[in-house]
Amino acid sequence: MADYAILVDFRLKPGARGAFRRLIDDNARASVAREPGCRRFDVLEPKGEDDRIVLYEIYDDRAAFDAHMQTDHFLSFDRDSSDLVAAKSVVEFALVLEGSG
Known part of the structure; x- marks a missing residue:
């Protein structure tokens, strides 16, 4: 099976960023720590957009x-x-090349 990646774009209600970040940060940490198939779970904040959070996740499949x-x-x-x-919007991807630094 192909590696699987997902991009989730959250548009938050005004003033919800702090509470949302606490919840998503806990979920991201638990996902990487407890799920053997979860290889990456990044929480991104687009610059200049206080009410938007984007997730980038990679799974084995x-x-x-x-x-x-x-x-x-x-x-x-x-x-x-x-x-x-x-x-919220979700885009699914087949991960065809995983770069490394």
Whole structure:
């Protein structure tokens, strides 16, 4: 199976950034620490956009991502952050080359 990457773009409700960051940071740390199929989970803040957070995640395959979405830490994040999010978009990718520095 192909490596799997995902980009999630959150548009937050005004003033929600701090609370959202606490929730997503906990989810990102738990995902990398507890999920063998989660290789990368970056939380990005676009410059000049206080109400936007972007995630970049890499998994061994789609099955690993599906397993991620069933974990307690993801389900808690999803539930607890829902009132903080105005809009969300998701783009799925096949990771064809993983660069290294």
